[in-house]
Amino acid sequence: MTPLTEAEIRRSFVNCSQGEAKRLRVPLGLADTAWETLDFLGWRDPGAPAAAYLVTEWRGRVTGLVMRLSTDRRSTGRQNMCALCSTVHSTTDVALMVAPRPGASGRNGNTVGTYLCTDLACSLYARRLKQPDRVQPVETLSAEARIERVQANLDTFVRRVVDVA
Numbered sequence: 001m002t003p004l005t006e007a008e009i010r011r012s013f014v015n016c017s018q019g020e021a022k023r024l025r026v027p028l029g030l031a032d033t034a035w036e037t038l039d040f041l042g043w044r045d046p047g048a049p050a051a052a053y054l055v056t057e058w059r060g061r062v063t064g065l066v067m068r069l070s071t072d073r074r075s076t077g078r079q080n081m082c083a084l085c086s087t088v089h090s091t092t093d094v095a096l097m098v099a100p101r102p103g104a105s106g107r108n109g110n111t112v113g114t115y116l117c118t119d120l121a122c123s124l125y126a127r128r129l130k131q132p133d134r135v136q137p138v139e140t141l142s143a144e145a146r147i148e149r150v151q152a153n154l155d156t157f158v159r160r161v162v163d164v165a
């Protein structure tokens with residue numbers, strides 16, 4: 001993806017208040033980020049373990065989502081595959097992440113959830129730049145196909161959150 005500045009990242013969030021977007025912790029080292037290896041910038045806040053963030057170029061616009069890790073044990077039960085990159089993890093390395101819908105809908109508690117790698121390193125797993133702890137099922141997809149799969153799944157997830165046709 002195209003390199004982003006902190007200001008661009010803060011401006012990109014579609015599902016939180018401007019105040020929250022101003023305050024949230026943006027990752028350090030943006031200038032040193034290998035943007036060309038990323039389909040999205042995803043990060044966690046070490047000071048707020050339930051918080052997760054995802055910023056990507058979605059249909060020509062830099063679009064950021066605020067998410068939180070669900071603590072609903074019933075639904076996190078047995079799911080251990082990331083919905084974006086299909087990496088299989090131990091259940092502690094995958095989490096149900098829940099994004100509020102933009103605007104009034106989200107303020108009224110409407111959310112969209114999906115299972116994601118807790119380190120949000122899907123782009124790196126798809127490119128085999130990071131190895132998961134678990135042995136993966138045999139897969140014959142090329143790197144290009146794995147990357148396209150991440151991008152297609154990401155497009156779907158963002159669309160479900162923003163809820164436009």
Ligand SMILES: [Zn+2]
Binds near residue numbers: 082085086117122125
């Ligand atoms: Zn993933």
